[in-house]
Amino acid sequence: MDLGALFGNLNNFLDFTVGGLVFGAIYALIALGYTMVYGVLQLINFAHSEVFMYGTFAVAWTFILLHGTGDASWSLGRALPILLVALVAAMLMSAAIALLLERVAYRPLINKNAPKLIALISAIGASFALAEAMGLRDRFASWVHLDHKLANYVAPDKARDVYSNPVSIQPHGLFHLGGYEVTDVDVVVIVAALAMMFALDMFVRRTRFGRGIRAVAQDPESAALMGVNSTRVVQVTFLVGGLMAGAAATLYMMKIGSTRQNAGFILGVKAFTAAVMGGIGNLRGALLGGLLLGVMENWGSAVFGSEWKDVVAFVLLVLILLVRPSGLLGEALGKARA
Amino acid sequence: MIRSKKSLRGFAALVGVAALTLSACGSSNDNNKTSSGSSGSSKSSLCGKNIAFLGALTGDAGALGQNMVNGINLALKEYTGKHADCKIGLKTFDSQGSADKAPALATQIINDDSIFGLVGPGFSGESLATGKTFFQAGLPSISPSATNVTITQQGWTTWHRVIGNDDAQGSSDAKYLTTTVGAKKIYVIDDGQDYSKGLAGKVKSELGSAAIGSDQISKGQTDMSAVVTKVKAAGADAVFYGGYYTEAGLLAKQLRQGGFKGTFMSGDGAEDPNFVKVAGAQAANGALLSAPAGPAPSGFAASGLYATQAYDATNIFLAALDAGKTSAKDINSFIGSYTGTGASGPIAFDDKGDIKQSTIYVYKVANGQLDVNNPEAIK
Known part of the structure; x- marks a missing residue:
């Protein structure tokens, strides 16, 4: 244990903290998808990690389509036009996958009033199917003899290997916070995450659809009697979760730059943890949980060594749940006041 | 490998x-x-x-x-x-x-x-x-x-x-870092897998007091910000990483983005063109990747x-x-x-079946490309 590494020097302390906040913002955006679906259906959508993963591929494909495969290092400003297109593509892709999930893996079960556990298993199955489908994309392309035409996208024989955005975005320092040089990429990641979180919060609290979501979350049967189309509400919930995952995927690709067919798994586990930590079913809790998890991971890495960072994060989760079993802000989506 | x-x-x-x-x-x-x-x-x-x-x-x-x-x-x-x-x-x-x-x-x-x-x-x-x-x-x-x-x-x-x-590679890599590169403060990182721990451990023990710190990331980790902070805080002028190209690339990329100016070196697990793709051409330039095989x-x-x-x-x-x-x-x-x-x-061969004398080569990344044809033999 090395407390000095974290607290011995204010610069290092800020460095660890800001680094954690940036990644925590990405956790938070993914956590929204878990928390929304849980709030409405009391169901953990384990396939949400794949919704995110498809978004990261959409970003890389957009860059390959608009830029080509030549390796390049661009500043954020130069990459911005393509990034915005990639953001739209990723949000569309993730939303489409989320809607597909709802249609194929959930709605048939919900219509038959199946127990929640069955839906959970269906979610895990869908998660595997989606991840493996991405890992076999070269095979699908070869069935229709497009594998050579689409070689840059399907990566023949390398479909399961790491897949990089050809344009790596070179951050530029804006100002120093202690020893940490806060870059334009960091600022965009955090601001975008906060802005999206705020917009979603407004959507749920202020709009007609938001009221429908809250109504279904509180009492699906009464909501149906009052004329709320609960199928539509569930669809919108998945759609919104998918859009947020697509945005998270764009931010992730901006910061990290490469992905692979199983990239969603670890991030999904972390985002789910963040959602539970903040109080699953609570939007603001997802934000708090995400940022807290990101920061605690970095502090844990500093004090105990990086190999302990997951241990620190999960011990923290256990402690929080012992004291507050419903999470830090354990208020359900349905109880949120308008 | x-x-x-x-x-x-x-x-x-x-x-x-x-x-x-x-x-x-x-x-x-x-x-x-x-x-x-x-x-x-x-x-x-x-x-x-x-x-x-x-x-x-x-x-x-x-x-x-x-x-x-x-x-x-x-x-x-x-x-x-x-x-x-x-x-x-x-x-x-x-x-x-x-x-x-x-x-x-x-x-x-x-x-x-x-x-x-x-x-x-x-x-x-x-x-x-x-x-x-x-x-x-x-x-x-x-x-x-x-x-x-x-x-x-x-x-x-x-x-x-x-x-x-891997021991032969580890000692050659340590020698290359201290003599040819001239590094004095080297931070050693691995990903916890058998190959990686073996190689990084050998480098660390050969470096002796020149190894100023070490850390272990995990396979599949993408956010390296904590390690980057540690490397910078230690004032390292070189980093040796034992592991494979995905994490090596991400580490090199995030080290450069975090302002690390020293030398990045890794072993044969990272000696792959994908290293450059993951790190991005700009961050990969100057990286040294060793392998026990020459052209x-x-x-x-x-x-x-x-x-x-x-x-x-x-x-x-x-x-x-x-x-x-x-x-x-x-x-x-x-x-x-x-x-x-x-x-x-x-x-x-020695009596255990190991080759008695082997040459370790260093492959360099320059102009956004891993130069596989002209490695430097470590003497």
């Missing part, structure tokens, strides 16, 4: 369904009859029998196994050119680099009476999984590419390799990493044939006392 077994396993299982069973055959070329017996040696009773190859021919690392088979076939072709009356064949066994698949193939190999020697196994995981089987059957083997240190510590006297092990000598007719080692391994078996050895025991002791110079460099 140990390729990551875990990620390979899933892939191997999938490929297994669709993969073709590669049945390779020795280059049987009857044209050689016209160049009648140039050699005067009497015909060995092993003529018409086979050398086996065990390693990945399909799957993630399939290209490496194909390189080795090219090297073996070249050696066999040259041999047939000189000994028209004695044809040695090649039987290939595709393990896809998997330690799970290799044992069943090892059983096939030892039960095949036509096989008198093995070039392989390709990777360390499969070597550890099959070594005992081959040792008990007494089949002599020479691996062109398995580098894990512990393989030759098992007491398998039939097991040899014509490539430097082929000019005019060498088989290309690719490990082709020269496989060629040399095959030639040692053929030399045993020429020396009139026929029993497995005789061939094994012939290999143990063999000295010669192959395409990959001078070859002689």
Whole structure:
């Protein structure tokens, strides 16, 4: 244990903290998808990690389509036009996958009033199917003899290997916070995450659809009697979760730059943890949980060594749940006041 | 090199369904009859029998196994050119680099009476999984590419390799960092896997007081910000990373983005063009990636990493044939006392089966490209 590494020097302390906040913002955006679906259906959508993963591929494909495969290092400003297109593509892709999930893996079960556990298993199955489908994309392309035409996208024989955005975005320092040089990429990641979180919060609290979501979350049967189309509400919930995952995927690709067919798994586990930590079913809790998890991971890495960072994060989760079993802000989506 | 077994396993299982069973055959070329017996040696009773190859021919690392088979076939072709009356064949066994698949193939190999020697196994995981089987059957083997240190510590006297092990690489890398690069404060990082810990641990112990800190990330980790902060806080002027290209690339990228200006070095697990893709051209430039294999000598007719080692391994078996050895025991002791110079460099084995003298090469990334043709030998 090395407390000095974290607290011995204010610069290092800020460095660890800001680094954690940036990644925590990405956790938070993914956590929204878990928390929304849980709030409405009391169901953990384990396939949400794949919704995110498809978004990261959409970003890389957009860059390959608009830029080509030549390796390049661009500043954020130069990459911005393509990034915005990639953001739209990723949000569309993730939303489409989320809607597909709802249609194929959930709605048939919900219509038959199946127990929640069955839906959970269906979610895990869908998660595997989606991840493996991405890992076999070269095979699908070869069935229709497009594998050579689409070689840059399907990566023949390398479909399961790491897949990089050809344009790596070179951050530029804006100002120093202690020893940490806060870059334009960091600022965009955090601001975008906060802005999206705020917009979603407004959507749920202020709009007609938001009221429908809250109504279904509180009492699906009464909501149906009052004329709320609960199928539509569930669809919108998945759609919104998918859009947020697509945005998270764009931010992730901006910061990290490469992905692979199983990239969603670890991030999904972390985002789910963040959602539970903040109080699953609570939007603001997802934000708090995400940022807290990101920061605690970095502090844990500093004090105990990086190999302990997951241990620190999960011990923290256990402690929080012992004291507050419903999470830090354990208020359900349905109880949120308008 | 140990390729990551875990990620390979899933892939191997999938490929297994669709993969073709590669049945390779020795280059049987009857044209050689016209160049009648140039050699005067009497015909060995092993003529018409086979050398086996065990390693990945399909799957993630399939290209490496194909390189080795090219090297073996070249050696066999040259041999047939000189000994028209004695044809040695090649039987290939595709393990896809998997330690799970290799044992069943090892059983096939030892039960095949036509096989008198093995070039392989390709990777360390499969070597550890099959070594005992081959040792008990007494089949002599020479691996062109398995580098894990512990393989030759098992007491398998039939097991040899014509490539430097991870310890040799680790000490050369440490020497290169301190003398050639001139680094004084080196931060050592690994990803916790067997290969990575072995290599990074050796570098760290060789560096002694020049290693100012160490940390361990995990496989699949993408956010390196905590490690980057530690490296910067320690004031390191070089980083050595033991691990594979994905995490190595991400680490190099985030170190540069975090303002680290020193040297980034890693081992053969990261020596892959994908390292540059993941890190991005700008962050990858200047990176040093070591490997226990150099480029082929000019005019060498088989290309690719490990082709020269496989060629040399095959030639040692053929030399045993020429020396009139026929029993497995005789061939094994012939290999143990063999000295010669192959395409990959001078070859002689110590009593554990490790190559006595091996050269480690440093490959450099410049102008956004991994220069695979002009590595620098570490002296």
